[in-house]
Amino acid sequence: MEYLKLKAKSSQEDIKQESVAPKVVSHKRQYHTIVVKNLPPGVKKKDLKAYFKPLPLASVRVPQGFLGMAYIGFKDEKNCNKALNKNKSFWQNKQLNIYKYSKDNSALYNNQSNNDTNNNKEDNKEKQWKQQEDSVKNAEDIAESGRIFVRNLSYMVTEDDLTKQFEKYGPLAEVILPIDKETEKTKGFALVTYVMPEHAALSYQNLDGTVFLGRMLHLIPGKPKENEGYGGGSSLNEGSSFKTAKAKTLKKSAGHVHTWNSLFLGTNAIAEAMAEAYNASKADILSGSGAATRLAMGETEIVEKTRTFLEENGVRLDAFNQVVEARSKTVILVKNLPYKTSPDELKALFEPFGDLGRVLIPPYGITGLVEFLHKAGAKAAFNALAYTKFKETPLYLEWAPDGTFIGQKENKKKKKTKEEEEEENVEVCGRGRGGFENQVNFNPV
Incomplete structure (x- = not known):
């Protein structure tokens, strides 16, 4: 019996020793890890493996909630250092930021990311x-x-x-x-x-x-217009003279629709045209008891020739005679020009503001039409040149009626020879109509 008791006791001690035997702890393998930041959107694990190829990647982890970031592990330090050489390289127009992972910079990154998140919320607000x-x-x-x-x-x-x-x-x-x-x-x-x-x-x-x-x-x-006052007036300085104030008022109201004659002719220009046509001086034209009659007849003839010239060059004169409802934004009617103004002079005056189309000046060069290709150039020219002096004469500008030009019109009439014109003038003057040289008396009273 004693033998059996000793046997049982020894077996119990063996069992206790087996139970107390230390357990084998399996240690997780440590990798050399790098952090890749600023990745292109939508990058997956297979894309990272293809980018770092032929380097063998032991582990790839793309954390959720952190866009453009990944952790990559290598078995040896040599391949890890090779991967670090790709720092500052570009991938799909994104410059990568690659550095070696450590507990310190990981904790720092987590703190920074939390701070950045809070700061972004505040910045967004x-x-x-x-x-x-x-x-x-x-x-x-x-x-x-x-x-x-x-x-x-x-x-x-x-x-x-x-x-x-x-x-x-x-x-x-x-x-x-x-x-x-x-x-x-x-x-x-x-x-x-x-x-x-x-x-x-x-x-x-x-x-x-x-x-x-x-x-x-x-x-x-947009900035308000300078010198813009209430009630359509100009805000003038206290020291402004009446002449300056009048000029500013006229210039500001230049764009308004006027009711004056579109074929307005200045008295001085009419006198110069008549003086040259009949070899007389302006003093003879403007002096004497019949001065008003002579000027009226001269203006009638000039207007008639102007109308004929405009019709032959594709201008619809009915637009000027009717009540104007719409005005053109590219065609400017230039009035009160000095006598014998040439188309080249008028073109040189308006061309700096934009590309020009047609530039028409009828005989005697007193009135003209200027066509711009763009509305902006026409507007700039109108604002800059209205009531400014051209050869000591103020320019009167007006927006031409809409539909002024109807295209270049062919002149179907046969050109008259000088002899036919002279014969016609003699017949007309004999009847006392149309001309004014037979009624002009240059002898002042």
């Missing part, structure tokens, strides 16, 4: 408040001036396109679309002015940031 504040300020400025500066326009846009887009919110007073003289295309910006400022503010609220002809519009307040 500040940006939103800033955008709202700027939007309100822009709307207030536009509501005061009624002018909008439009940016990021398509280079193929036209003034008519802008007018249709912006007049939905109210009547427009002016649309300025600058044209590049070399390319003959728009410069990508424009200035729109509304008749009522509140319509400009409404337009800003509805069109800013919208897509127009493939471009996103950017609207900002």
Whole structure:
């Protein structure tokens, strides 16, 4: 019995020793890890393996929630250092940031990422408040001036396109679309002015940031016109003379529709034309009791020749005689020109403002028509030259009626010879009609 007890005791001790035997701990293999940042969007593990090929990658991990970032492990340090050589290299227009992983920079990155996230939230809030504040300020400025500066326009846009887009919110007073003289295309910006400022503010609220002809519009307040006063007057300095004030008032009202005669002729120009035609001096024409009659007859003849010349060159004179409802934006009627102004002189005067089409000056060179190819050039020339002096004579500019030109008209009439014209003049003068040389008395009373 004692033998059996000793046997059982020894077996229990063996079992205890087996249970107390130490367990074998399996250690996880440590890799040489690198961190890759600023990866292109949508990069997967297979893309990373292909990019670092032929280096063998032991592990690849793309953490969720961190865009453009990955962890790559290598079995040996040699391949890890080769991968680090790709730092600052480009992948799909992205410059990679590669550095060796360690616990210190990992903790630092986590802290920075958390701080960046919090900072981004605060920055986004500040940006939103800033955008709202700027939007309100822009709307207030536009509501005061009624002018909008439009940016990021398509280079193929036209003034008519802008007018249709912006007049939905109210009547427009002016649309300025600058044209590049070399390319003959728009410069990508424009200035729109509304008749009522509140319509400009409404337009800003509805069109800013919208897509127009493939471009996103950017609207900002336009600067108000200089020297612009209330009630259509000019804000003049206290020291301005009456002459200066009168000139500014006339220049500002130059664009308004006038009711005066479109074929207006100056008295001085008529006298010079008559003096040259009849070998007399201006003093003889303007002196004496019949001066008014002579000038009236001379003006009638000049106007008649002017009308004939314009009709032969494709000008629709009915547009000048009827009540003008619409005015052209490219054709300017130039009046009160000095006697014998040549087309070349008129062309040199207007050409710096834009490309010209037709330039017509009837006989005696007292009135002319200038056609621009672009509205912006015509507008700039009109504003700059209205009531300015040309050869000591102020220019009277007026927008020609819409549809002034009907195309180059062929002259179907046969040209008269000098002999036929002389015979006709003799017959007309004999009847006392049409000419004025038989009624002109150059002897002053």
